[in-house]
Amino acid sequence: MEATITITVDGEKRTATVDTRVTLLDLLREHVRVAAPKKGCDHGQCGSCTVLLDGRRVTTCLAFAVQHDGAEIVTAAGLSTQDTPHPMQRAFLDRDGFQCGYCTPGQVCSAVGMLAELEAGWPSHVTPDVGSAPERTPAEIRERMSGNLCRCGAYVNIVAAIEQGAAR
Incomplete structure (x- = not known):
């Protein structure tokens, strides 16, 4: 059975x-050609596919696309303007919050969420x-980001980047 789905991705209706x-991740990557969310584990365990869905962070590999007809999705690419990176993206660059970069779009979206x-x-x-109200501590950041794995082990720099991005 097929369905026609319309979503807004990074400000553009698709x-x-x-x-x-079909999962939301496969809709994004294979059908509307959005490359920012990555397919890592395809089981909701690594967080590489994390985006902001109607303002909340979601692992798209666990969501069926048909459930989100009409949704607004912001990927890591949609956080910035053409000229200016989002403060969290800038912080990841400043603090070297990545190595290979594969998990970075999911990490950045998860951090913003x-x-x-x-x-x-x-x-x-x-x-x-x-x-x-919870405070923004390294322990809170680590706990809340525990669903986003970095195979390179850049966690110390990721936490530092999130602290810097939050301060901006």
Whole structure:
């Protein structure tokens, strides 16, 4: 069975007719040719496919495309303008928050989404008092980013980049 889906990706409306079993990641990469989200594990374990979906971070390999007809998606490429990188992208460059770069688009989108969660006051597993607003600490950042793996092991620099990006 097929369905026609319209999504807005990085500010541009895109339409595709796909099998109803197609994931959002495959819709983005194979049908509308958006390269920023990467296919890593295809099981929701690595975070390479993370994007902002209607403002929230989502691993697109676990979402069916038909569930998100009409959605607004922002990829790492859509965070910046043509002339100016997003503060989180700038921080990843400044702090050397990547090595091979494969996970970086997912890391950047997850970091932006994670900071929005912190700002909204959502507690995490390591939040000491779930009744009060969580603070942006290295422990909070590491816990909230634990769904994004870096095979190169650039975690120390990723945390530093997120701290810098959040400060901007």
